Amino acid sequence: MKAIRELIAECSTQAFDLHFTRAKEWKAEKEGRVVVGYMPIYFPREIIHAAGALPVGIFGGGDRKQVIKGDAYYQSYICRIPRSIMELVLDKHTAHFDGYIFPSICDVIRNLSGIFKQQKIGKFVKYMDFPQNFLPEIGGVYYQQEMAHVLKYIKDLNGVEVTTDALNHSIGLYNKNRELIELIYHIRQEFPWRLSIEDVYHVIRAGTVIPVEEHNDILKQVCAHIQQDIGKPQDKIKVVISGAFCEQPSIGLIRAIEEAGCYVVDDDYMLGSRMIMGPVDPDTDNPLEAIASAYIRQSQYSSSIYDVHDPKELRLAKIVKDRGADGVIFASASFCDPSLLDAPIFQNAFDRMGIRYMAFQFSENINQFKVIKEQVGAFSDSIKLWDEEPIVI
Amino acid sequence: MPQEAQKEKSMILQKEMINGLFDELEKAKETGKKVCYTFVPGNLSELIRTFDMLPVYPEINALQSAMRKKSGAYIKEAEKNAHSEDVCTYVKCDVGMMLKGNIGPTGQKIPEPDILLLSYTGCFTFMKWFETLKREYPNAEVIMLHTPYQENGEIRPEMTEYMVKQLREEAIPKMEKISGVKFDEEKLKKHLKLAKEAQDWITKIFETTKHRPSPIDAYFAGVYYIGPINIGFRGTQEAVDYYKELYSEIQERIDLGLGPITPEGEMKEEKYRLVVEGPPNWTSFREFWKIFYDMGAVIVASSYTKVGGVYDMGWRHDPERPLESLAEYCMNCYTNLNIPQRIDLLSKCIQDYHADGYVTNSIKSCNSFSAGQLGMMREIEDRLEIPVGFIESDLVDPRYFSYSNIKNRLESFFQMLEQRKIITATEEVV
Numbered sequence: 001m002k003a004i005r006e007l008i009a010e011c012s013t014q015a016f017d018l019h020f021t022r023a024k025e026w027k028a029e030k031e032g033r034v035v036v037g038y039m040p041i042y043f044p045r046e047i048i049h050a051a052g053a054l055p056v057g058i059f060g061g062g063d064r065k066q067v068i069k070g071d072a073y074y075q076s077y078i079c080r081i082p083r084s085i086m087e088l089v090l091d092k093h094t095a096h097f098d099g100y101i102f103p104s105i106c107d108v109i110r111n112l113s114g115i116f117k118q119q120k121i122g123k124f125v126k127y128m129d130f131p132q133n134f135l136p137e138i139g140g141v142y143y144q145q146e147m148a149h150v151l152k153y154i155k156d157l158n159g160v161e162v163t164t165d166a167l168n169h170s171i172g173l174y175n176k177n178r179e180l181i182e183l184i185y186h187i188r189q190e191f192p193w194r195l196s197i198e199d200v201y202h203v204i205r206a207g208t209v210i211p212v213e214e215h216n217d218i219l220k221q222v223c224a225h226i227q228q229d230i231g232k233p234q235d236k237i238k239v240v241i242s243g244a245f246c247e248q249p250s251i252g253l254i255r256a257i258e259e260a261g262c263y264v265v266d267d268d269y270m271l272g273s274r275m276i277m278g279p280v281d282p283d284t285d286n287p288l289e290a291i292a293s294a295y296i297r298q299s300q301y302s303s304s305i306y307d308v309h310d311p312k313e314l315r316l317a318k319i320v321k322d323r324g325a326d327g328v329i330f331a332s333a334s335f336c337d338p339s340l341l342d343a344p345i346f347q348n349a350f351d352r353m354g355i356r357y358m359a360f361q362f363s364e365n366i367n368q369f370k371v372i373k374e375q376v377g378a379f380s381d382s383i384k385l386w387d388e389e390p391i392v393i
Numbered sequence: 394m395p396q397e398a399q400k401e402k403s404m405i406l407q408k409e410m411i412n413g414l415f416d417e418l419e420k421a422k423e424t425g426k427k428v429c430y431t432f433v434p435g436n437l438s439e440l441i442r443t444f445d446m447l448p449v450y451p452e453i454n455a456l457q458s459a460m461r462k463k464s465g466a467y468i469k470e471a472e473k474n475a476h477s478e479d480v481c482t483y484v485k486c487d488v489g490m491m492l493k494g495n496i497g498p499t500g501q502k503i504p505e506p507d508i509l510l511l512s513y514t515g516c517f518t519f520m521k522w523f524e525t526l527k528r529e530y531p532n533a534e535v536i537m538l539h540t541p542y543q544e545n546g547e548i549r550p551e552m553t554e555y556m557v558k559q560l561r562e563e564a565i566p567k568m569e570k571i572s573g574v575k576f577d578e579e580k581l582k583k584h585l586k587l588a589k590e591a592q593d594w595i596t597k598i599f600e601t602t603k604h605r606p607s608p609i610d611a612y613f614a615g616v617y618y619i620g621p622i623n624i625g626f627r628g629t630q631e632a633v634d635y636y637k638e639l640y641s642e643i644q645e646r647i648d649l650g651l652g653p654i655t656p657e658g659e660m661k662e663e664k665y666r667l668v669v670e671g672p673p674n675w676t677s678f679r680e681f682w683k684i685f686y687d688m689g690a691v692i693v694a695s696s697y698t699k700v701g702g703v704y705d706m707g708w709r710h711d712p713e714r715p716l717e718s719l720a721e722y723c724m725n726c727y728t729n730l731n732i733p734q735r736i737d738l739l740s741k742c743i744q745d746y747h748a749d750g751y752v753t754n755s756i757k758s759c760n761s762f763s764a765g766q767l768g769m770m771r772e773i774e775d776r777l778e779i780p781v782g783f784i785e786s787d788l789v790d791p792r793y794f795s796y797s798n799i800k801n802r803l804e805s806f807f808q809m810l811e812q813r814k815i816i817t818a819t820e821e822v823v
Contacts, residue, residue, distance in 0.1 A: 075755055111761075114731040
């Protein structure tokens, strides 16, 4: 077993490798291999894996890529992630990618898929229209058809006809992946000092750019380490982060929140890797139906899913309660419609429920966190010092 | 002093239709008519009418509030209630109006919804909007009709099938339950037949801009023309009669060789013919329009007039395939087209209507339109070698209409068009 710092260092390198080197190596290992990039939030990576291809997450350039060309595609009042994705693509960071998938999340990501089509980027571009109808026989069937569409694109490139066995095997691997990630959160819920949120982020994000088998191996080792009594507790409150599910805050900002006095015991930074709660049935005659069923019945709440039958504010409140959190930090990317339009819903409900919260906006490239850090510090202090009264900032 | 706008018979007809609708809405509780909130893109007017329900269009209320200079206060009210400065101002205007008593643009109270019918066409914000409304109106029945996006520039059979299943198994039973009216397919077919007729007329109306001078402005006046077909009258005889009357008025203008009517009377000289992409600014609508007609610019086609349906490519409701037809209608609305389709459609407009230039009015708070517009503009410029202009404003937030900036940019654009005309004329002589 590798030392925890060694594992984290490896993950840190992979997570922010904007040249997607591991995918390049993987592709070079065998002729005819296919690499498929996917954007936030969620995509059923199982099907790409089962088709013998490698799914690779594209989460923008963060604060590590200067955007010049990408700005020519987007007005100043549009969030930053589409422009940094354009920059990565136009600078050939993803030249070894064969196809791109744009899950339905918002109008910006949807229209970015059209720009990719118009510019003829990649061998295929698929906007994945996740169902907003949650009846298995209606939305579930449509979802299966959408997945079949993706599989056809991949088959056209590598000739692989996906089998039931292959899909079930891939489902099993990703079940394990989510189970191990959940174990990390479960341990941290009680012992958050054993692994910082910055390290958690590196470990999970690395899993979006390397083969799942390798990631599972890393996760097993990380879990083994944090099951030991390591690290020392500090006087910090526990918080849940919500709203940063697409454009990602820089690692400095993720770190700053914890440094300012908040153990982050749950978050939606890498929501896609944790979207399905619990296992997908790995042993059926119709694995696509099993994946669709899991999406319909076992999805985490998300700003991109119509929620009136299962209100998101109640679901977030439950997470807060289950994790024993003291409050919520709403972190929305600037100009992020789904996150910002959800803000009044959450905040009005939490005012009524007495759940303490604060809110700020960020963009992926900001690296001056003084103001946010002070706000978070004040939020933490207000809870630590005046715990009896729910405090809203 | 702004001059009183000229009013033609069709304008009076339209005003009567809209006032009649708001009167009916005001009396809905007394008459027992059920109220259905829905949106313009993908609006299922014919289905709503089949159940004798009354439609309310929150985005229409928002733009009407803006034209009456009320939106600024509503938006501020919503922002006090945790709504971000950076999101759709239609949503904020609607929420603010609701918080201030839901008094509609005509001064009459708008009743609460019995049904929130979200046909979710081409705009994610619609979905968030109705999530917000559902919290405010917890007793309203919710119908979510997911309209698949034309991501690959096509409507695949499974997309139509998915929508028809939603209509048949979810939307219609819920509408029956709330309205107390049994679904009558024959009645729907009759409405669809009338819808088709109105679509034929409106297509003919927008095709009249092929004439020189164009007898109408397909953007600034076009937004009035699309009123009846988009806000609940599609599928009625009233709408057909309105469009027939409008067409005959336009035909008369063509016969007389007249240009479009502006708020200050008839436009005397048509100097530039333009295609415009994006919605207009509503808070300073007249000032915005004036910049164009003062320069002799007429809009011969616009994407905005296609948000409630793209009819000029030949698509029509088909009474013989009622539910399939409703599904295809939703999927065919402009913002449900992918970026290459939008480029092709706008390019065709530029060519068919012999436009001299292409202008994008980029709306700050509307990503459904705005995200991708710069790429579209460059592609159109490259493909057609046509001058392009780019301005920025907002839908209904008066803080984001900067008259001087817009005027400066448009003046530069018109200079470019003038230069192009001189060069073209010189080349023709040579």
